[in-house]
Amino acid sequence: MTTVVLNRRNLLAAGGAVLTTGVSGLLLPARAEGLAPTPSMSGGANNYIKGAPTVDRIGKGGFWMSGTVRRAGDGAPLAGQRIQIWAHTTEGREHEPQSHGATLTDKNGAFRLEMPQIIPVFGQPHGHLAYDSGEFKTVFLRPVMRSAKETSLEAHFVLQPA
Amino acid sequence: MRLAKVTLIWAALAAAIGVPIAAAAASPLLAWRDPVYILAGFAGIIALGLVLVQPLLIGGYLPGLSAYRGRRTHHWIGGALVVAVAVHVGGLWITSPPDMIDALTFSSPTPFSPWGVIAMWAIFAVALLAALRRRWGLRARTWRIIHLPLAIVIVVGGVVHAMLIEGTMETISKAALCALVLAAAVKVMVDLRVWRRRKTLRGESVAR
Numbered sequence: 001m002t003t004v005v006l007n008r009r010n011l012l013a014a015g016g017a018v019l020t021t022g023v024s025g026l027l028l029p030a031r032a033e034g035l036a037p038t039p040s041m042s043g044g045a046n047n048y049i050k051g052a053p054t055v056d057r058i059g060k061g062g063f064w065m066s067g068t069v070r071r072a073g074d075g076a077p078l079a080g081q082r083i084q085i086w087a088h089t090t091e092g093r094e095h096e097p098q099s100h101g102a103t104l105t106d107k108n109g110a111f112r113l114e115m116p117q118i119i120p121v122f123g124q125p126h127g128h129l130a131y132d133s134g135e136f137k138t139v140f141l142r143p144v145m146r147s148a149k150e151t152s153l154e155a156h157f158v159l160q161p162a
Numbered sequence: 163m164r165l166a167k168v169t170l171i172w173a174a175l176a177a178a179i180g181v182p183i184a185a186a187a188a189s190p191l192l193a194w195r196d197p198v199y200i201l202a203g204f205a206g207i208i209a210l211g212l213v214l215v216q217p218l219l220i221g222g223y224l225p226g227l228s229a230y231r232g233r234r235t236h237h238w239i240g241g242a243l244v245v246a247v248a249v250h251v252g253g254l255w256i257t258s259p260p261d262m263i264d265a266l267t268f269s270s271p272t273p274f275s276p277w278g279v280i281a282m283w284a285i286f287a288v289a290l291l292a293a294l295r296r297r298w299g300l301r302a303r304t305w306r307i308i309h310l311p312l313a314i315v316i317v318v319g320g321v322v323h324a325m326l327i328e329g330t331m332e333t334i335s336k337a338a339l340c341a342l343v344l345a346a347a348v349k350v351m352v353d354l355r356v357w358r359r360r361k362t363l364r365g366e367s368v369a370r
Binding site: 041042043044045046047088089090093094095119120121122123124125142148 | 191194196254258260261264269270271272274275326327328329
């Protein structure tokens with residue numbers, strides 16, 4: 001089942017990337033190597049709470065959410081970007097404040113935040129991430145775990161100027 | 163029919179529905195869900211079980227029920243199915259409104275949501291038409307032409323919806339229940355040759 005989901009997601013993401021790249025390639029032939037911005041995923045913003053606090057760890061931890069933040073076009077890593085993370089975990093439901101936290105990207109544009117184990121909710125084990133600091137356009141992601149047994153999940157942002 | 167066979171059929175039906183419910187009741191996921199969410203989930207499982215009972219009643223496969231009683235029970239179970247689906251959707255709405263709104267507006271990222279929503283509308287449509295059938299004076303054949311495709315949508319939509327969900331249901335008992343739901347629906351359609359033009363169905367009088 002999950003394979004189907006992932007295939008579908010990958011297909012959609014790949015199709016979207018091809019479309020975006022293709023269109024921008026036509027419009028800006030000089031920047032054919034440009035990295036396309038990540039579009040928000042449907043349902044990504046569900047149970048989002050604005051301004052989750054920056055934390056060292058969400059709850060008691062045990063699960064790792066990681067990823068990268070880069071700039072659209074040249075793909076340069078973006079340091080010091082605030083990424084908000086929330087999910088339905090062993091320590092709370094998606095909308096509850098203790099399930100939310102934020103972290104900053106390092107000089108390589110990478111982020112990594114420990115949080116409680118994600119539990120399947122609404123039929124899929126998934127997490128939520130948001131970039132919403134304003135300097136770049138807001139992006140909401142909703143990555144799905146290949147299996148509910150996994151103890152980590154990745155999500156990658158390519159941001160475009162607001 | 164011998165008593166042993168009668169007992170066996172009813173026991174098999176009870177197991178087909180009871181085992182998946184019991185297996186879901188043992189799911190570790192329940193520990194991290196609140197009562198409303200748990201209720202919503204089980205309402206969905208019960209709805210799937212009721213979808214198994216419906217073709218069995220109409221096909222006359224359940225011993226001890228006359229054709230008339232079977233049909234009456236089919237009506238009542240249909241009503242119960244509407245209630246179960248309403249509890250399922252209502253409970254999920256309370257649990258996470260944005261996720262339920264996404265599902266109902268077909269903008270959900272989860273591939274199983276549209277199957278469930280389409281099956282839900284088909285269930286509501288059948289129930290509404292069944293309630294209005296007499297008032298509108300729908301003939302048996304007309305009713306069958308309306309009910310049959312909707313029943314197929316309910317069965318296929320419900321089964322795909324359930325199979326794609328990663329939730330409290332245990333995989334094997336869920337797959338078994340889904341297979342039985344499909345088998346029962348196919349069997350009743352074959353046995354009653356629903357695609358043929360017929361004057362009556364199981365001795366149904368023209369007066370209906």
